Amino acid sequence: MDVTIITGKNKNLFHSLKSKYPSFNTILYTDKVYEYMQSSDILISKASGITVFEALYAEIPLYIINLFLLQEISNARYIAKR
Incomplete structure (x- = not known):
C-alpha cells in the first residue's frame, strides 16, 4: 500500500509524520x-x-x-x- 499525506502549510505535522512514518510519502503544500x-x-x-x-x-x-x-x-x- 502506498500512502501519501499532504499536510499543507502545517510544518509541525509534516515533520512529526515524516519521522513517525518514514515509508509514507509526506509532503507540504502542493x-x-x-x-x-x-x-x-x-x-x-x-x-x-x-x-x-x-x-x-x-x-x-x-x-x-x-x-x-x-x-x-x-x-x-x-x-x-x-
Whole structure:
C-alpha cells in the first residue's frame, strides 16, 4: 500500500509524520492536489468545501474524518445524501 499525506502549510505535522512514518510519502503544500487525487484509490480527509469539491471532480471515494465545524458537518451530510 502506498500512502501519501499532504499536510499543507502545517510544518509541525509534516515533520512529526515524516519521522513517525518514514515509508509514507509526506509532503507540504502542493499545487498538484488534483494529480495526487487522480492517482488515488480513496481520499481520507476532513470535509472542507474545497476538498469535497476536488474529490467529487476527481471522482474518487471520500472518507470523511474529524467533523468539527458546522460547515464541514453540512458538507458531509450533503455528499452522504448524494
